[in-house]
Amino acid sequence: MGAAAERAEEENEEWAGVTPDAARRLVGAAVEAFAERGYHATTTRDIAGRAGMSPAALYIHYKTKEELLYRISGIGHEKALRIMGAAAEAGGSATERLRDAVRTFARWHAEHHTTARVIQYELQALSPEHYTEITGLRRKTDRLLRQIIQDGADSGEFRADDVPGTTLAVLSLCVDVARWFTADGPRTPDEVGTLYADLVLRMVGAPDRG
Amino acid sequence: MGAAAERAEEENEEWAGVTPDAARRLVGAAVEAFAERGYHATTTRDIAGRAGMSPAALYIHYKTKEELLYRISGIGHEKALRIMGAAAEAGGSATERLRDAVRTFARWHAEHHTTARVIQYELQALSPEHYTEITGLRRKTDRLLRQIIQDGADSGEFRADDVPGTTLAVLSLCVDVARWFTADGPRTPDEVGTLYADLVLRMVGAPDRG
DNA sequence: CGCGCCGCTGAGCAAGCGCTTAGGGTCCGG
């Protein structure tokens, strides 16, 4: 997949997989509201209102308000996992793979900062069963990144004394983009991605032009 | 102030300035509850219960639930500002000041991760006036760190092409410690501090032993 | 002992919450 196609898929209707139309409008409205005010401060009346429906319509498509959060979290974390997976499975040196991983992962968190904010900061509102299911996806993403960093440390490309700690820091850095990024800020998602990729490569002591 | 005294002040009753005793017990209970469940998911009955009082007792010491959050945010951000200020005003090279700033700032976010979580992630629940007041403190902290990095860039100690972007990343890294850190994890707050200081120094391209 | 002070409680109010239910409009196959 070329860069243009890759970008196109990212831009394409984020919730295209959700049908029928009314259900999709509801996820969109819920993401907006959850990102703005937080899950607990958002009312089902607000979500339905943003989607242009009466409060009762929500319950035709979702059993509870929590199910909406669960669906959003699932789709979002699967997308994040696929982004990290694409970078991990690509060929090239550990340096190249790490650069790609951080660039695309951070960029996604900026581009889709409303969705990212919800899936990264509202997890604790999920039911215990849903919570453990979603954190499972998260751990998979974590392992993919750790393996890249481990590869670089093994091959001598990176100087990373503490691989799990470094992985944690890199992931934390990318995820936190969702907290501070705003579309009207001075940086585009692309710029955030390349800046963060540069910073992280230096953090792991990769050679300047690897 | 020596390292031992510095540590002692950090450890000392975090809310010592809050009197009388009942009001202090309430802040403690509120921080615990807010960090665990979030501001909006926490009830005044829960806060009062944790402090060993009836729900009505809360309103003798605080006008509203939001005032509790405001007090916590104020005290917490002032402490964070003082930590950053101490590192910024200390003598030494930019490298030494940056190491100290990141080490103590990250360590505080780990050590007091419940307080930190509340003051960093529940800000949007504040009233508009309180919100702008608190973000003012935050901007001061930001400026102190940016100056250190700017100094290092000017003196040639650091290779930081994008000083504001790098500052943002460093601050984001330290703040996000509050999100993932738990006391029962594999790392002590001290270890987090030194790990993060090392990572950041490499991120800004400081010489290995500066 | 009597008195006032003050931190606190038990009971409860108005409002807003998540969610339910009965029923209406629209469409399609016959």
Place this chain on the structure above:
DNA sequence: CCGGACCCTAAGCGCTTGCTCAGCGGCGCG
């Protein structure tokens, strides 16, 4: 024209929320 499947709404139920208020009990003081 009918009949039912599909979405949707108006109304509202039961409950919890942030917050209030009348009054109680134990203390210091004379």
